[in-house]
Amino acid sequence: MITLRDIDVVFHDEDRVVTAVKDVNLDVEKGEIYGIVGYSGAGKSTLVRTINLLQRPTNGSVLVNGQDLMTLKPHSLRQARKKIGMIFQHFNLMESRTIFDNVAYPLKGSGLNKKEKAAKVAELLDLVGLKEKTDAYPKQLSGGQKQRVAIARALANDPDILLCDEATSALDPKTTSSILDLLRELNEKLGLTIVIITHEMSVVKDLCHKVAVMEDGRILEQGPIVDIFTEPTEHLTKEFIDTATHFDQEMAMVLAHPETQKLNREGILARLSYVGVGTTQPLISTLVRDFDVTVNIIYGHVEILQNIPVGNLLVAFTGDQKKIQDAIDYLRTSGVKVDSVSELLEEYVTKED
Ligand SMILES: Nc1ncnc2c1ncn2[C@@H]1O[C@H](COP(=O)(O)OP(=O)(O)O)[C@@H](O)[C@H]1O
Ligand SMILES: [Mg+2]
Incomplete structure (x- = not known):
């Protein structure tokens, strides 16, 4: 056209x-x-x-x-x-x-x-x-x-x-x-x-x-x-998206919260991102049932883009290290992106000191 x-x-x-x-x-x-x-x-x-x-x-x-x-x-x-x-x-x-x-x-x-x-x-x-x-x-x-x-x-x-x-x-x-x-x-x-x-x-x-x-x-x-x-892929794009979704700002506040810091000491914090319909709820139930780990959802944000849900969750896994790793592998094979947030957290802990 x-x-x-x-x-x-x-x-x-x-x-x-x-x-x-x-x-x-x-x-x-x-x-x-x-x-x-x-x-x-x-x-x-x-x-x-x-x-x-x-x-x-x-x-x-x-x-x-x-x-x-x-x-x-x-x-x-x-x-x-x-x-x-x-x-x-x-x-x-x-x-x-x-x-x-x-x-x-x-x-x-x-x-x-x-x-x-x-x-x-x-x-x-x-x-x-x-x-x-x-x-x-x-x-x-x-x-x-x-x-x-x-x-x-x-x-x-x-x-x-x-x-x-x-x-x-x-x-x-x-x-x-x-x-x-x-x-x-x-x-x-x-x-x-x-x-x-x-x-x-x-x-x-x-x-x-x-x-x-x-x-x-x-x-x-x-x-x-x-x-x-x-x-x-571009920094500028991320900046524009952030102004539209406020996700990073909200995430920063959640990460700086003492309760989040405490959960981080007890388990593993991760950011889960996914694109598509209703994937997370059944996935999280599966993790609890089949992998014997506890998943705490600390923060969640779902955007609807072109009728497609785009989700970002901050979760804390607690349980046996090996089982947590198996659970994370399972999430990844199910199409969920799993990123560690420990580096981000260190940034906030240092800021607080
Ligand atoms: N008729 C013109 N003569 C000279 N410079 C112009 C003219 N129109 C636009 N510019 C310059 O071109 C650049 C892009 O302008 P513009 O297309 O209006 O950007 P935007 O719409 O993204 O704000 C600016 O640096 C602007 O000053
Ligand atoms: Mg213009």
Whole structure:
């Protein structure tokens, strides 16, 4: 659907040369929701603007729906762009026009007559849940409602792709969540392909099928979100995941707790991580029954990513050393990742001293 190959974008800013995007390759499949996450200045907006050639890359190729956009004549490019909608952080509505006029604006030159246009706008406003706001002005709407209008406007020409540049960054958490729900619904109902830029990993976690992590114009890693969340390879990715899940912070608090330190002296502490449905409860029962060890769950955290549970547990094993080792081996063969936390603990014990 979208194929970016070897994209560079270089700006010449007075006497400074800024390489905003470096050597980026990205493939977005039809019907996918793809997140691009990174801190401010990473090059996210510049990269996404190359998808509709609002920004021409210095090098590389942009293929959308099998068309090489860089080779299109102006008229064909305008046609191709109509199939790529875009929304922004600050909505970019025309303040002096009604909601109707804002949504109808991209239908100029569409060949629809007045009645057909009115029907199309009504359908779009219904789709985003704002039917009753047709005659209102932007200033009479909340931030979330304004973004819904912007979404309706972006969908006016029935695009295949919607680009979202920090579309929820100006919204409170509850409104953010309702806009993400709407985007998910549009993806499912219309098969809309969505590329969403954000600096918030929680947005990616709640909405996206895949994610790319960007820094200094480069994509550091990319892939299905379950893979990225369970096996991040880059430090930056871990940092983003941590802000979305708070797992490391909570783990640190638990590890520093005297009760945890005590359990560590009596047995073996381990972090169990798993991906998949309901594996741990039966596994832990098996350990107790068949391996004759005691398993104390000190802390547990389960994320649901793309309907797949991703669990992290901190447990203390007590019992015979050999039996504990057998139990750990059994967990590993059952697909549970088992990591020792003794090194982490030493860190916290030293801190306390
Ligand atoms: N039109 C431009 N001229 C010069 N530099 C730019 C321009 N647009 C973006 N940049 C620079 O490119 C880099 C990436 O910017 P941007 O794509 O906006 O990042 P992000 O969206 O991740 O915050 C920044 O250093 C920014 O200052
Ligand atoms: Mg940006």
